[in-house]
Amino acid sequence: MKIQIRGKKINLRALLPSDARSIFANVNDRQVSRYMKRIPYPYALQDAKAVIKKARQAGRKKIKTDYYFGMEEESNGRIIGMIGLHKISQRDQNAEVGYWLGRKYWRQGIGTEALTLILKFAFGKLKLNMLYAGAMSSNVASQSLLAKCGFKRGGRRRQTFFREGKYLDDIFFDILKKEFKQ
Numbered sequence: 001m002k003i004q005i006r007g008k009k010i011n012l013r014a015l016l017p018s019d020a021r022s023i024f025a026n027v028n029d030r031q032v033s034r035y036m037k038r039i040p041y042p043y044a045l046q047d048a049k050a051v052i053k054k055a056r057q058a059g060r061k062k063i064k065t066d067y068y069f070g071m072e073e074e075s076n077g078r079i080i081g082m083i084g085l086h087k088i089s090q091r092d093q094n095a096e097v098g099y100w101l102g103r104k105y106w107r108q109g110i111g112t113e114a115l116t117l118i119l120k121f122a123f124g125k126l127k128l129n130m131l132y133a134g135a136m137s138s139n140v141a142s143q144s145l146l147a148k149c150g151f152k153r154g155g156r157r158r159q160t161f162f163r164e165g166k167y168l169d170d171i172f173f174d175i176l177k178k179e180f181k182q
């Protein structure tokens with residue numbers, strides 16, 4: 001059964017092969033991918049097809065280590081961003097969270113909505129105990145979002161990334177189940 005998580009402006013849902021064009025259109029933007037660890041720029045339609053394939057394969061695994069969700073615009077069903085849980089550890093009951101949103105949708109509370117929905121899913125449905133994320137040191141937007149959703153800022157791993165001619169630190173954030181307020 002495919003999971004769908006209903007929100008207000010957006011829903012989180014499994015990706016379909018027909019989502020490749022909307023993913024490509026939103027993520028092929030240097031402002032979106034510059035602070036992402038695994039998203040290339042320029043981004044090709046083929047890259048979108050590959051991520052959809054990976055997401056669908058991950059969804060078929062019996063023991064899931066990743067969940068990939070599309071952020072679906074409530075009004076028209078189009079995918080405008082993605083959010084996922086990765087490196088899920090059953091043993092330690094934790095996972096890493098990652099996300100991006102198309103630039104024209106920024107600063108409208110959509111990131112907050114998506115992250116809140118995935119926290120609820122991870123702590124409620126999956127019964128995880130801790131979620132973590134790493135944000136590059138100049139990624140103010142992502143750090144603000146994580147702090148707003150209750151993540152606590154931890155340590156930094158220095159000069160982990162090389163972007164636009166500069167080394168950037170990786171700043172660690174985490175949240176425990178008991179700290180999550182819906």
Ligand SMILES: CC(C)(COP(=O)(O)OP(=O)(O)OC[C@H]1O[C@@H](n2cnc3c(N)ncnc32)[C@H](O)[C@@H]1OP(=O)(O)O)[C@@H](O)C(=O)NCCC(=O)NCCS
Nearest residue numbers: 032035099100101106107108109110111112141142144145
């Ligand atoms: C990070 C991202 C998803 C934020 O999404 P968003 O929908 O714009 O976030 P929201 O509108 O819910 O804002 C959440 C909080 O962060 C703040 N914020 C968002 N963008 C900001 C920015 N550029 N500068 C400062 N604060 C910012 C908002 O003001 C809000 O806090 P507030 O309600 O106290 O004012 C979006 O900027 C993005 O996709 N960036 C590129 C990809 C990326 O960096 N992914 C994360 C990698 S770790």
